[in-house]
Amino acid sequence: MSAVVRIARVEGRVIPLRGLDIDTDRIIPARFLRVITFEGLEQHVFEDDIASRAEKGDPHPFAQERYAGARILVVNRNFGCGSSREHAPQALQRWGIAAVVGESFSEIFFGNSIAIGLPCVTASADDLEWLQARAEADPTATATLDLTTTTLQAGDRRIAVSAPASAIEAFVTGAWDATGLLLEDAAAVKATAARLPYVSGF
């Protein structure tokens, strides 16, 4: 089992991505799921959106040189809805994203992100608007997400963020990689299974 990795702070530049209900088909279109490893997925993140916005002369943030190397992604509401593909947070993480801040997240996307050590936290719509505008005006400005105090410090502004207590706990203690925990009590799992009539055959 790999060593415990605690994730308490994420510091870096910010990439803003505006829009409601951005689904996982847009984050990574289904044709790029025809793979047997997650390697290289970052090359296709938002590929169709990047192409369609390029046509309109409105370059997508993930295609703009000035955001290369950004670590904190700021989105809006219901980010990551749609398919359960873990390829979506994998692609974002491999692109370089180390934390996502948004108004809300789809549950499966949120769960997948936690499972791979990518914290997703929520903030108010006002704060998100401010963060996005700031990153658009100055892509070099950094921010620091502190999970122990559940705050995001951006310049002088200290923004309250939140996530379920169990998720925060998981990152801070390194328990986000749940497999080890789940494997701990093999005898109890066996006993539970044996009690279930559909396992024992009624």
Place this chain on the structure above:
Amino acid sequence: MRTLPTGQTQLFIGLHLVHEVTTPQAFDDLRRRGWPVRFPERTFATVDHIVPTGSLARPFQDTMAEAMLAALERNCRDFGVPLYDHSTGRQGIVHVIGPELGLTQPGMTIACGDSHTSTHGAFGAVAFGIGTSQVRDVLASQCLAMEPLKVRRIRVEGALQRGVYAKDVILKIIQVLGVKGGVGYAYEYAGSAVDAMSMDERMTMCNMSIEGGARVGYVNPDETTFAYMEGRPFAPQGEAFDRAKGWWRSIASDADARYDDDVELRADTLSPVVTWGLHPGQSVGVDERVPTVGEVAAEDRPLVEEALQFMGFAPGQAIEGTPIDVAFVGSCTNSRLSDLREAARFVRGQKVAKSVRAMVVPGSQAVRAQAEAEGLHEVFIDAGFDWRGSGCSMCLGMNPDKLQGREISASSSNRNFKGRQGSPTGRTLLMSPAMVAAAAVAGQVVDIRKFEPAAIDASLVGGRA
């Protein structure tokens, strides 16, 4: 089972369904760490997303699809997991074959690396989609770390009109409660309309819970459920079946159970529903008009504007009469035998419009065989439909069945996201399979409540071949 140090609950998974897209990385992880699959006998695999629905000659022409199936075959062999591939006669979309084989049972916890796992909740199971890391967790431990869910009961009361189906009910629910309305909730469907539904219809409802933001859909098990289960290959048999029924009854939620939220929808006033936009909540009754930007809430305006533009709709135009290029009957939402029967009713003796390419893709090999035993394939073929092999097909762009360019499809599937059906500029109108069949014949979106095949403009009618 127990509370984990993080405060989450460790949940035992009674049934783990596996398919080729979301699992290769999980099996590789197991190999790397030297872990076996803890309960191979509670794990079942099939292949659905990437399989061609035409020739199955191996190796597949598509080398990546071949690599994915080969990886699944190797993983199942190495880890002792049964694989229901085409050679078994039991292959099909994972959410179609689970129930069909009797693997899906009331009271089970069911997980699968696919968001439409909510389908299985129709049996009174707690079933939800997971990502690849969680697939690894379940393979290794047969357990998951979970947060408790709130439950919203959605009571659908009254009788559905002729031409209105479970698909319309769930599209309406998503329209009313929104695509994120269910986040944090399980949706429990109840009420007289749900009580009267067949298992196929309940599966359609639970299937699209995820489009409403709810990870879990659920219907209490009842006599309809038990009748469906009886005699299925993996269902308990004989006296065990009677004992099972007793247990299944005991796990149903009580009549006086308390819910975190409770909403009611009238079934009798519903029209057939059609989506016009870029997510499943952007829909109208077939007798209604697409919105104008001015009439929606300010925060929704950018999305509505984007959707109208992408779809090529004028604000406020009628959805009925929209010409279509492609008709697709299939997907885990609507590819079961009853869906095919209902679609065939609108096709019998008719011809697919000249301008339309139409296809029927049964959900499983078993559905296909049953449909052929009833002669449904002839009804479709005679009308000019393509009668295909089982799989996910044009529900998503991972196999050869795809939209081309800006083609617009009438589709019985579940997602109308940009690019979903394989072309980045392709367009999708979601509706019931009967509405898809009627649209194929008419060459345009029609209201099946007044669909009179004879009254269709003669210039639109004619075989394709």
